[in-house]
Amino acid sequence: MNDTFTRVSSPGGSVHAGQGHIYNFHSCTTSSSAQQPAGRSPRRIADDQLRLLRQRFVDPTGMGEARRLLVEHSTVILDGPPGSGRSAAARVLLYELHQSTGIFRELLPGDKEEVALTDAGLVGPGDRLLLDLGEADMAGWWKYRRDLSALRKAAQEQHAHLVVVMPPDGTLESDLQPYRAEISCPPAQEVLRRHLRFHQIPHEEYLQSAPASAEFLDAPRSMEEIADFADRVRRARGAHRTPDDFAGWCEQARDARKTWKHEVAGLVAERCTAPQRALLCTTAMLHGAHADVIHRASALLLRTLKTPRDTVHLLEGKDLAERLTEISASAGPDGHVRFDRLGFDAAVRVHFWDHMPDLRPLLSAWADRTAELVDRHLTEDLRRELVRRLADQYLRTGKWRELAALADKWGTGPAHPVRPDAAIHALSCGLESKQYGANFRELVYTWCRDKQLAGDLAYVLLRVCTEVMAPTHPDQAMVRLRHLARREHGGATPALDALCDLVATSSRLRRRMLDRLTRHSSAPATDARLFLRICDPVPLTDPGGSPRALLDESYVQGCVTTGWRAVLVHLPRAHWHPYAKRWLHTASDAGDHRDLLLDLLVDAADRDGTSLATLYAVARAAEPTTSSGSAHGVTTTDRLLQKISAAQGLRPTAASSRPAPPRGTTP
Template sequence: MNDTFTRFESPVGSVHAGHGDIHYHSYTTGGFAQQKAGRSPRRIADDQLRRLRQRFVAPKGMGEARRLLAEHSTVFLDGPQGSGRTAAARVLLYELPQGDGIFRELLPGDHEEVALTDTGLVGAGDRLLLDLAEADLAGWRTIRRDLSALRKAVQEQQAHLVVVMPKDGPLESDLQLYRAEISQPPAQEVFRRHLRLHHIPHEEYLQSAPAFAEFLDAQRSMEEIADFAERVRRARTAHRPPDDFAGWCEQARDARKTWRQEVARLVTDRREASQRALLFTTAMLHDAHADVIHHATALLLRTLKAPRDTVHLLEDKDLAERLTEISASAGPDGHVRFDKLGFDAAVRVHFWDHMPDLRARLSSWADRTAELVDRHLTADLRRELVRRLAEQYLRTGKWRELAALADEWSANPANPVRPAAAIHALSCGLESKQYGGNFRELILTWCRDKQLAGDLAGVLLRVCTEVIAPTHPDQAMVRLHHLARRERGATPALDALCDLVATSSRLRRRMLDRLTRHSSASTPDARLFLRVCDPAPLTDPGSSPRALMDENYVQGCVTTGWREVFFQLPQAHWHPYAKRWLHTASDAGNRRDLLLDLLVDATDRNGVHLAALYSVARAAEPTASGGSACGVATTDRLLQKISAAQGLRPTAASSRPAPPRGTTP
């Protein structure tokens, strides 16, 4: 079985042989396996939180929550369902000063997550979210027992914790001090904030809108209000009459209907294959340009092997007439939309639910449609097509089938659009509240055991760094570790792993533990250790009270790791890393002896390894950052430690003796 992935030197791209411009939208993989993710997980998480903050309207009680979090490092958020507790929790953590720590969600009960009482759970300056809004009272009772230990760790690490309480969840008297109750913010202000972010001028949405007032008559959750604002935006874009704010709100209100009966009647009345193909295509590519709709409809008919129409092209119905038959039309911008807002979603549901035998072919059509070369087929439209398809799989509980489809797209790197589609499909699964855990578990299995055919390695790398890591960095670290173990040649997964552990001292400690926890690490882990065990961050405390290197446990990991390096890898491989270690020792002040001791202890008094270490030190002298004299002093100090390890008398530094015994010069 081929269980490694290597560099692809020649990227494959689309060929454009017709007239007009070709718009290529970042789908080139360049060999996905050789690329690492473009942005750090910390940056992605902060960007997501920043966007949330932009559309957030502070509820009553938010000020008290901020005060408690600032003074006590912990706040328990309580409030009615739909009040936006989880969003408020994320905003509270985003508003904190950005230090060395990272944002992460705790997942109590997940078999991969350490217990809330584990001393290694909290990193220095971490911003922790414990979202228990959907927890049952039994689960909440179990978690409450561990909250005191968690709070203590948070305080010791100068971290911050926001706990979103479940509905009607009791709280012990000693924790009531840290409880803040929020209420739902003004619905109209939330609605207007979303409209502003949709770039709708205020002079438009300040007009009277009876449909919106009717919508607000019922108690609406923050999510429902956001959805309503999105539908208003879509109605405004469609330019359907009545084309004013009141009319957009009417259409947004009506779009809350399921339209199921209307769609069923339309499908019953339109029995020709060409009509139904156009209906489904318009639903899947809703708001696409008419050219895309036309070509994708023809492709669907070919995919379904429908008989060709023998009518002469000039005698056939034009696209405008055919769209009218399915209650759709092209707007002034040439983009096709149904006459009723929200009708597209109902059509997708109808075809998926009532024509199950077509599902496999519809998925194949979506794949081939994404590969079409058309200047109107943008990256966003391709992504939306995959999202709409994934939505149907997840809605009907077919998450395994969606994962298999992503696997199929990953395995065929002939067209760079397919790996991108696989990333979008897996992202939809990972972001699903119901099936996110299933996808994380599946991706763990793939990273560890699955044959990495085609561009699957690159796809897994992207979803680990860009989707999993921003909220669950520990789980992303484990998956990247498995990928990095299997690399040959290029090391994009190892690069991403090093970037991830660089965001948190806690993650670096955990990674060192993973690499050295067994008495005899594998050769791949010995190679990975050299990259992860970078002496510079290990000796830099940052904003923490002490550096990682000052911890006895980390020192043990370092010694174990270097021992495996010396005994498993050739000197040519570890030479540059040892040289960097010695350079760091030269600048480490009172930690110089510690760094040298760890290297010498790792040799287990093996003369060959001690001599090799000494030769590296001699070679490193001229390039020491403090000058060659500083390098010489470090070498002399190392020699004293080598002599002591071999039971020899310390030799005068000025004599510059031959290499340690048991070796050849």
């Protein structure tokens, strides 16, 4: 199969109601030839993630001072004990700025793709930068601390904002002390209630007396622990277990903090038949699914394991309710199956994975086949959760390469409506992993650049780059999208479209991409095709919120000249003609930038008579379609002719004479 891929389609968005990042995935209904990206900009996705974080955030002590420092000095360095919510506070501070320009971005010092903190091109106009060193060791903190002054200065110059999270017990130089804000944990009760409200638990419920909640909050708790407790209360409420009130939910949430390790081991030892263990494992992997799904998936697991079929007559065997009772589970009033103890499902998954290692590849095959089942109760959320639970076991035990191989299998295998989404979910779990995120970013880079794009893999990589990587790591996403775009052929260019959308969010990204396409190109003809889309004259001449337009920078002018020269040399006129026409239209309307736009085109022709004549012919043809009127088009064409004549060493011709075209081919 070749590396060509085409545009893909997807429906609308989804809602996040839990902890951590939000990644929006959408089901595909056919193969990649009928799919396309969701179309939401990375900035919008990042802002949505930060907005959801803000909704469940309670200001820690010292947050007001942090806000003041960030507004007055464009920089704040957060200090505080572990568990005080420093990273969340940093993100909320940046979200509250509501900049009209720039993007949110997490800096990754030490990452081989990340430029140094002192690099002048690191900060873009209006950017919101997060440098989270909260878990750095003292050697790492000392290394990056030296560059903070230069980074802070760059942020000020670009009207950007920088929030740094420093490690506990870290030290600061005297020149950085004025930007330090110390925060401490907010009231635990208020944090818990904010999370419960976020989970849509009515206040008349959580204001009831709950001894287990009070017991939990009596001990010092990190913000993450409180959020996790609130989420367990939410799950207990949805399970409808007795006692079914707030005090009972809190008791279940408290008990769910147990690992249930010995209880699970005892249950597995007691339920030693294949059907019992298959039902136990299936219930854990599909916890909360409808009983019909549990029944079918359990039977599918037995078939996957090639277990002989039970010869007992259907009416003589145990019904599903009895079998569920044997494994300490039951179906609730809504027909959905859950274990009787909260958190028991996670313990069962861990037990089977750790103590039956030969089962692991078969579980992956079973998950694949289960996700493909056609059942109205098997929702997209349930399929996503199944992949996540499987991925968690791979990552928990350090098997990230095996998870990547599974994503590869799902992405490149035979076409099926659910396989691409499964691959996306698996890769996203790897990318959001603190321990293995860098490994997966490198893997995605290698796949985008070199791997055969069989099956739906190109679509999978496109979605991962645009919806998972770009919101927080736009530079890395941009590089990977460029490699995908270089491999596109034919009329549809979804990766190039996504790349254009991404660079449109930041002048810094556009500058960096122009540099890569013109100064560091290993495939001039291919990159010339991409250059025409990235080198849009309108954003180049529009300063937006910056002090000056990109095209006013001499370095960008050099990139533009080099890029257009490659276009004129390597691409046919039919391909670049509409882009040159847009360039000339912009010149007619650009006022102060008119001469510069024309100069760059003429310089790109490098005194080649054929190229100059072709440019002149394009200008003549574009005159009637200039938005500001044909008179402006005529003026632009005459000005272009003067510059062409000067480049060829000819005497300038009066504009009104409308002379023959310059030496070369006739228009």
